[in-house]
Amino acid sequence: MPINQPSNQIKLTNVSIVRLKKGGKRFEIACYKNKVQEWRSGVETDIDDVLQIANVFVNVSKGELAKSQDLQKAFGTTDTNTIVKEILQKGELQVGEKEREHDLSSIRREIATLVAEKCVDPATQRPYPVGVIDKAMTEAGFSVRPGKNAKSQVSECIKLLQTHSKLPIQRARMRVRVSLPVADLEKARAKVLEGADVVEKDEQGADEWEAVLLIDPSQFRILNDILQKECKGRGRLETLTFAATAAS
Numbered sequence: 165m166p167i168n169q170p171s172n173q174i175k176l177t178n179v180s181i182v183r184l185k186k187g188g189k190r191f192e193i194a195c196y197k198n199k200v201q202e203w204r205s206g207v208e209t210d211i212d213d214v215l216q217i218a219n220v221f222v223n224v225s226k227g228e229l230a231k232s233q234d235l236q237k238a239f240g241t242t243d244t245n246t247i248v249k250e251i252l253q254k255g256e257l258q259v260g261e262k263e264r265e266h267d268l269s270s271i272r273r274e275i276a277t278l279v280a281e282k283c284v285d286p287a288t289q290r291p292y293p294v295g296v297i298d299k300a301m302t303e304a305g306f307s308v309r310p311g312k313n314a315k316s317q318v319s320e321c322i323k324l325l326q327t328h329s330k331l332p333i334q335r336a337r338m339r340v341r342v343s344l345p346v347a348d349l350e351k352a353r354a355k356v357l358e359g360a361d362v363v364e365k366d367e368q369g370a371d372e373w374e375a376v377l378l379i380d381p382s383q384f385r386i387l388n389d390i391l392q393k394e395c396k397g398r399g400r401l402e403t404l405t406f407a408a409t410a411a412s
Contacts, residue, residue, distance in 0.1 A: 180199070272298070275301075276294050279318055282318065300330075
């Protein structure tokens with residue numbers, strides 16, 4: 165719905181409203197969609213590209229402007245630029261129900277895609293289609309957390325799928341190469357191989373030992389700690405494949 169400002173009938177479309185309650189009053193500003201977050205993150209620095217109109221409203225939808233005395237009482241100034249910046253920084257971005265549903269749906273799809281990239285069927289070691297993951301998320305009762313990005317919710321989603329869905333699923337293993345001097349082999353080799361699910365290569369040369377392993381991602385830091393402790397930085401740990409599947 166277009167939003168009209170009665171005084172001159174300016175039509176505001178594609179609008180995001182930022183609202184701040186202060187001094188017992190409600191104040192709103194009309195911004196371009198997506199620009200509010202860009203301003204808050206520092207990507208956008210030109211306030212004229214954020215605001216649809218440089219006014220402070222009591223109600224943007226009705227075009228009701230805030231009174232000067234109310235602005236003075238609440239903000240200690242009537243300077244629009246100063247007030248607008250405070251509302252932008254501290255105010256609450258108003259999101260419509262349809263927009264909220266769309267945003268949550270997009271985040272959910274992104275989470276399902278990330279889970280599909282990071283996980284496999286334990287029996288075949290192949291990834292599942294995103295649609296299968298999404299269906300399992302529904303079965304497990306997974307709910308997207310508003311205000312959090314998709315990446316930060318992936319681990320929680322995987323754990324829920326493993327405990328509350330019928331879908332057999334595990335994190336795809338990482339393929340890594342470990343190299344260390346022969347002098348450190350006796351004290352480090354057994355500890356390195358202990359953390360591997362699969363040993364694809366285990367070879368000793370004249371000066372260096374090399375192994376290629378499939379490991380659970382949680383083992384990566386443990387392996388790195390072993391090399392630092394036992395080899396004093398002389399060993400090397402390289403990632404060959406972040407998500408090793410049967411096809412790779």
